[in-house]
Amino acid sequence: MRYVYHVGDEVKIVDVEREGDELRVTVDERVHKVKAQLREGGLTLDVNGKRLAAWVADNWVGIGSAVIALNKADKRKRRAAGSADRDTLSSAMPGQVRSVLVNEGDQVEKGQTLVLLEAMKMEIKVAAPHAGKVAKVLVSAGQVVERGQQLIEIPH
Amino acid sequence: MTLFKKILIANRGEIAARLIRACHELNIRAVAVYSEADANALHARMADESVLIGPPAPRDSYLNMDRIIQAGKETNADAIHPGYGFLSENERFASAVADAGLIFIGPSPNAIRLMGSKTEARSIMQNSGVPIVPGFQGRGDACVALTEFAEAAEKIGFPILVKAAAGGGGKGMRIVRSAHELSEAVSAAQREAAHAFGDDRVFLEKYIDSPRHIEFQVLADSHGSTVHLFERECSIQRRHQKIVEETPSPLLTPEMRAKMGEAAVAAAKAVGYVNAGTVEFIVDSKTREFYFLEMNTRLQVEHPITEAITGIDLAQAQINIAAGKHLPFKQNDLHPRGHAIECRVYAEDPANDFLPSTGKVLRAVEPTRAGVRVDAGVHTGDEVSIHYDPMIAKVIAHAETRDVAIRKMDAALAEYTLLGLTTNIPFLRAVLTHPAFARGEVTTHFIEDHLRDWRTSKASDELLIAKAVAEFLGTRHQPSAIRYQPSDVWDATDNFRLGMKR
Numbered sequence: 001m002r003y004v005y006h007v008g009d010e011v012k013i014v015d016v017e018r019e020g021d022e023l024r025v026t027v028d029e030r031v032h033k034v035k036a037q038l039r040e041g042g043l044t045l046d047v048n049g050k051r052l053a054a055w056v057a058d059n060w061v062g063i064g065s066a067v068i069a070l071n072k073a074d075k076r077k078r079r080a081a082g083s084a085d086r087d088t089l090s091s092a093m094p095g096q097v098r099s100v101l102v103n104e105g106d107q108v109e110k111g112q113t114l115v116l117l118e119a120m121k122m123e124i125k126v127a128a129p130h131a132g133k134v135a136k137v138l139v140s141a142g143q144v145v146e147r148g149q150q151l152i153e154i155p156h
Numbered sequence: 157m158t159l160f161k162k163i164l165i166a167n168r169g170e171i172a173a174r175l176i177r178a179c180h181e182l183n184i185r186a187v188a189v190y191s192e193a194d195a196n197a198l199h200a201r202m203a204d205e206s207v208l209i210g211p212p213a214p215r216d217s218y219l220n221m222d223r224i225i226q227a228g229k230e231t232n233a234d235a236i237h238p239g240y241g242f243l244s245e246n247e248r249f250a251s252a253v254a255d256a257g258l259i260f261i262g263p264s265p266n267a268i269r270l271m272g273s274k275t276e277a278r279s280i281m282q283n284s285g286v287p288i289v290p291g292f293q294g295r296g297d298a299c300v301a302l303t304e305f306a307e308a309a310e311k312i313g314f315p316i317l318v319k320a321a322a323g324g325g326g327k328g329m330r331i332v333r334s335a336h337e338l339s340e341a342v343s344a345a346q347r348e349a350a351h352a353f354g355d356d357r358v359f360l361e362k363y364i365d366s367p368r369h370i371e372f373q374v375l376a377d378s379h380g381s382t383v384h385l386f387e388r389e390c391s392i393q394r395r396h397q398k399i400v401e402e403t404p405s406p407l408l409t410p411e412m413r414a415k416m417g418e419a420a421v422a423a424a425k426a427v428g429y430v431n432a433g434t435v436e437f438i439v440d441s442k443t444r445e446f447y448f449l450e451m452n453t454r455l456q457v458e459h460p461i462t463e464a465i466t467g468i469d470l471a472q473a474q475i476n477i478a479a480g481k482h483l484p485f486k487q488n489d490l491h492p493r494g495h496a497i498e499c500r501v502y503a504e505d506p507a508n509d510f511l512p513s514t515g516k517v518l519r520a521v522e523p524t525r526a527g528v529r530v531d532a533g534v535h536t537g538d539e540v541s542i543h544y545d546p547m548i549a550k551v552i553a554h555a556e557t558r559d560v561a562i563r564k565m566d567a568a569l570a571e572y573t574l575l576g577l578t579t580n581i582p583f584l585r586a587v588l589t590h591p592a593f594a595r596g597e598v599t600t601h602f603i604e605d606h607l608r609d610w611r612t613s614k615a616s617d618e619l620l621i622a623k624a625v626a627e628f629l630g631t632r633h634q635p636s637a638i639r640y641q642p643s644d645v646w647d648a649t650d651n652f653r654l655g656m657k658r
Contacts, residue, residue, distance in 0.1 A: 001631070003624040007615040014624035023625060027617045036625045041519055043626050047618055054622035057518030060575035061623040065582055067575060068615050070623050093511035095542050119542040120512040122395075123351075144542065147513070 005070035012070075087135075089126055089152045091145045095119030099141050100152075106134045108154065115139070115151050130156055158259065158479045160184050160235050164228040165203065167239030168218060170533030170549060171457070172199035175237050178471035187231045189224055191217035193541050198533060205231055212543045218242045221249050225256045235259035235478060237471075241545065244454040245272055261478040263453045267427045271451040275321050275359055281448045284426040286419050289438060289447040291361035293321075302339050305360060309338055312362050318342055320349035321357035326396025328352060331363055366441040366599045369393070369449075370405050371434050372420035373462045375473055377483045378430050384417040385462050385470075386492050388434075391598040392587055394510050399580065400587055401458040402497040403465055406558065406596025407439065416446055421487075423451055432459075432474045441599055457500065457550065460529060464496035464554035494554055495561040499569060499584045501549040503540045506583035507612045512546040515539075518576035523568035527554050530572075540577055548579070558596070562588055586610055 003014045015026040023034040025047075035046040042055035055062045060069050098116040102108060108128045115126040136153040139145060164187040165175045172188060176199060179186040188203030193212035200206040207227040210217035217223075219242055228236050236253050238244035238261070247265040254260055262268070271277050275293040282288055292308030294300035309316050309332070318341045320328030328349035330341040342358060350356035368391045376382040389405035390398040408416070420435035434456045436449040459470045468485075477483070504512045517538050522530045532549035534540060540548060551572065553565035566588045569581050587593055592606055599605070 001624075001628055003627060005615075005620065005623070010614070012615060012620055014620050016624050016628040023628070025621045025624065027620050030617060032617065032621055034621060034625060036629060038626065038629050043622065043629065045618075045622055045625065047621055052618060052622065054619075054626070055519045055521060055573050055575055056623060056626040057575045060518055061619050061626070062519070062521075062573040062575050063616075063618055063622060064571045064573060065569055065585065066613070066616060066619060067573060067579075067581075068619050070615065070620070092508060094514045095512075119514070120544060120546040122512060123348075124511065 005072065007068065007070060087153055087155050088150050089114065089129070089154065090148050090150045091117060091126070092147065093117065093119050093124065094147045095124075095145060097139045097141050097143045097145060097151075098123065100137055100139065102134050102137065102152070104134050104137050108132060108134060117145070126151060128154060130154070132156065158234065160259075160475065160479055162187060162204075162231065162233045163261070163475065164189065164224070164231065164233040164236045164258075165199065165239065166218070166224050166236050166243055167241070168194055168197060168199055168533070168544065170531045170547070171239040171241075171455070173202055173533060174531050175239060175471055176202045178469065178475065181469070182472055182475060184475070187227070187233050189218070189227050191543070193539070193543055196538070198535055198538060207231060212541065214242065214543065221246075221252055225252055225258070228253075228258050229256060233258060235261050235475075237261040237474070238454065240454050240457055245452070247272065259478050261431070261474050263427075263429050263431050263433060267429050268453045270427045271429075271433075271453050273321055274319065274323065274450055275357070277450060278359075278448075280426050281423060284422055286423050286426070286448045287446060289361050289364070289449070291359060293359040294357075302342060305342055306335065306338055308360055309335065312360060315363040315365070317361045317363045318345040318358050319361055320345060320353060320355070321359055322353035322355040323349060328358065329396060364438055364440050364447075366601070367391075368405070368407060368439040368441055368598065369398070369436065369600055370408070370416070370439050370446070371436040371452075371456075372417055373456075373459070373470070374420050374424045374429070374433050374435060375468075375470070375477070375483060376424055376429050376431065376433070377477050378480055379482055381483045381486070382421050382424050382429070383483065383485070383487045383490060384420045384435075385466050385468065385490060387413060387416065388456075388458055388461055389598065390458060391600050392593075392602050393600050394506075394603050396600075398458065399500050399502070399584065400497065401461055402495065402558070402561070403461045404492060404495065406598070407441070407444075412444065412446070419446070419448070423448060427451075429453075431477050432470055457547070458498050460531060460550065460552040461496035461498045461554075464529070464552060465492040465494055466490060467493070494556045495558040496552060496554040497561050497565045497588075498550055498552045499565060499588070500547050500580075501551065501572070501574070501584070502580045503546045503548050503577045504580055505578045505612075506580050506610060510580070512542075513540075513578040514542050515577040517548075517574060519573060520575075521571075521573040522549075523551065523571045525564065525568050525571075527564055528552065528568040529554075530568075548574075559594075562594065582612065583607070583610060 176186040190200040243249040247268040318330040373385040392400035529552040555561040
């Protein structure tokens with residue numbers, strides 16, 4: 001069976017096959033001999049002779065403090081840190097829109113604060129990545145936004 | 157002396173859970189209050205009674221004084237413990253609790269007021285012989301002209317810190333490195349302070365370049381006995397908020413400890429302080445001079461490390477003091493044992509400017525090691541929402557020496573699994589294992605200096621294998637024909653066999 005995961009911008013292909021009384025797992029061309037057993041909430045593994053306890057829930061997997069979310073191709077969300085691309089600004093964190101400081105049609109300077117977001121007692125400013133005209137304001141004050149949600153469009 | 161039968165905990169998260177435990181230790185019933193967002197939260201589940209106090213937004217629930225006091229009266233609570241944050245340093249709340257005939261577990265409204273105003277606190281300390289950082293606080297009222305700030309700044313010398321008079325946690329704080337940045341920094345700080353605290357007064361302070369943040373725990377009873385319970389080094393901070401604390405401080409000599417401890421006790425006595433409080437000092441790593449920074453008139457997040465080295469339960473001590481009991485020890489009876497470290501686990505992404513992350517905790521597996529304590533606010537299935545502080549747990553390690561405590565902490569963190577949201581655990585491990593941390597070279601700039609470029613590690617093959625194999629074995633049509641003896645590597649009496657149908 002082939003499993004394709006997205007980790008950040010990377011694509012990882014993992015092939016799992018039975019081989020005798022073990023599993024043969026290939027990650028990018030690296031072959032691992034694996035024994036495994038499901039248990040409540042996860043599985044116990046023997047990877048090339050090393051014993052590991054892993055926890056799995058939805059798209060998350062963790063071995064001790066090493067934890068990662070592995071997204072399937074269709075579930076992949078655009079990662080956004082303040083600016084998703086050159087023209088659309090997105091939220092770098094989940095939170096609530098405290099205020100929108102510009103209107104559609106406004107001319108803004110590079111670095112000008114456009115939106116104030118608040119989450120968990122923290123306030124962050126979403127600033128214009130470049131000068132331009134505000135084409136669209138996609139959120140309003142009080143609205144709850146997710147990380148990566150688009151806030152404002154400023155064509156380059 | 158009062159005997160408490162029931163205490164209302166006006167807080168949420170890990171501290172509410174910790175205070176409920178303290179009540180139960182003393183065989184006092186605990187009442188939790190919770191917002192609509194916390195209906196199934198840990199603290200609401202743990203308490204003997206729980207009262208819904210309002211919608212998720214803090215101002216409608218955990219900051220709603222009337223509603224909380226009403227809940228206290230409805231449930232016949234004898235006292236209210238405010239925890240930290242929220243209403244813990246609100247003198248009006250402390251007064252209102254007393255007016256309602258309940259006991260506020262904390263200092264007097266007057267002590268909260270005096271220490272709550274940084275400008276007022278500075279002058280009191282100055283008059284009590286407690287050293288303070290050179291600074292300028294204007295006349296203590298709102299309208300100080302910018303020109304006055306500019307003149308004062310020149311006198312103190314740059315760099316300068318602009319701070320909110322009512323501030324805390326870095327809110328309304330600005331570093332100004334040259335004169336032309338001053339006016340903008342002052343107005344920005346005023347705006348932020350007005351927004352965060354409803355009080356736009358700011359003051360100036362000399363900025364110390366290699367500062368260490370070292371604080372002293374004090375306990376004072378209502379019979380005039382005040383002691384300190386040694387220091388906590390809290391220099392490792394991100395965004396002016398602490399993430400790793402330890403005691404004893406690697407910097408202090410016994411002489412400095414004694415001197416600072418005396419200053420802390422003097423600071424508490426200067427305002428007639430009763431109950432647990434923390435006197436924060438800033439220490440110049442180069443000159444080793446120390447200055448009073450502020451006094452936190454409440455229990456601190458990092459109180460467990462003091463508990464670890466002194467063997468004194470601070471939450472229980474607070475309750476006993478509020479009940480009018482005498483402190484059962486004097487300064488000379490207190491002897492710290494070993495070294496303790498605390499790491500704060502935040503739902504945040506250190507690789508994304510430490511911005512908070514939210515979500516459901518799909519799985520929480522806490523470390524269970526000897527000498528390690530976990531104070532968690534969430535368990536498997538709990539939500540971390542946008543409404544509240546992103547700190548979800550604290551891990552405390554105690555050992556005979558600093559070196560062993562560090563390694564014990566790292567081992568504990570290494571086995572802490574939290575699925576469903578991004579946490580700072582891998583980042584905390586990077587702090588602990590950094591050579592500069594091992595050498596005790598910590599300043600409040602530690603993260604900027606040493607871990608600025610820290611990035612999340614890539615998905616290891618082991619994680620990818622675990623995920624893929626879990627999916628593979630979980631697929632219904634997989635045969636159970638793979639022969640495999642569990643006993644050869646692990647004991648698995650109640651587990652699934654490889655490939656077995658579900």
